[in-house]
Amino acid sequence: MGTDAGPAEDRPSSTVVELDGAVAVIGRFPALAGVTLRVDRGDIVWLRGPNGAGKTTLLRLCAGLVPLTRGTGTVLGCDLRTERDRLRPMVGVLGHANGLYLDLTVAENVGFWGATVGASREEIASVLDRLGLAQRLAPLPVRRLSAGQQRRTAIACLIARRAELWLLDEPHAGLDAAGRDDIDSILRQAVASGATVMVASHEFDRAAPLATKALDVVGGIIRPPVTS
């Protein structure tokens, strides 16, 4: 679990993620078998590849949730071997689950996650407003929302948490066309505000126009990047 995050000024250059021969083992299985990767600030990186290729593990490694077994890696200036606690508060992970408390309302969820980083009431209200959650949806329990509305609430929590690196696993899954458009628009806004995004997605039509860089993850390694 996290401790204090270091000041952003301490972090050098525009490189947000730098992995060299990174190996991550889940149980006894090497889910990542030597990944070399560089992501710069403001990038939207699309991770593509078949199921079980290691995309989710790569995102979790970058979030400091999975230990680096071999190789070297830094994310937002934090060493993945020794500074995972310092890294975690700076990243936001949105996996297959949304990370919400289903019995709490939208406003309470965003308020809670914002409060973990000391966000003010005004900041929380601004995030809710920005994502169209301020009026009708704010007092509703998350359990009663549609999949798209829950996803939007989860992204509001990431914004409220002031995450610098967004790690998203299939963010469009289960959403209708309008919900998908919303996600794309939010991601572009996040990048415009200085965040960096890594997205694992099977959805070519959605991810390709969004991404500034596409990476093929196959068998736990990354093939050379293709600039879109």
Added chain:
Amino acid sequence: MTGWWDTTWLIAKRDLLVEWRSRIALNQVFPFAGIVMVMFGFAIDDTRLMKQIAPGLIVLATMFSLLILVQRSFAVESEDGALDALRTAGVSSSALFWGKSIAMAIQLAALEALLILLAILLYGSTIRPSGVLLLIATWLVASWGLATVGTLYGGLAAGARGRETLLPLLLLPVVAPVLIGATRAVEAALGARGSVADGWPWMGLVAVFAAVFCAGGTLAVGTLIDE
């Protein structure tokens, strides 16, 4: 980042709010504990004996209810992947442990108060005037001790397969000192056995247990959740 105490209180408030909204404790756990007391009453069906064993039944019913509360406390975190979000939110593991323990202790304290009331109503138990302080001290210390050990073992079992069955197997043997100590202390406070003075050392045993698991949980829960 917010301060340690702010984060701890934030977690505790959040857990209590989730319980308040879902009403699981109020509508399911509390009635369950009450039913345990009533069923024991049916099974024993001896007023004198019931009065004598009421303290043990109070503690036992609390422990059974603890299992449900612990499962619930961590189910809330895993239901929609919130535990991973907490890990990446920079919430310190000790604040998470204390926050969840405080919320659980408050629920347990309310539950025990209800069970003591039920023992008075159903079993005809009485509180010695000189035992009121001992009863309150045992009530608070046992609530905290059970909450800390419950949170620690809840964290340990949270990621395990078959955690629903694993948790009672892990937790019940460990809380045996609380069962013994709190029962003896409550017996003394209610006048079921010995004098009030005999109860204080047992309350001390429960306090030592609470302190050990509080310290152990503060140090270990981060590693347990990470693994």
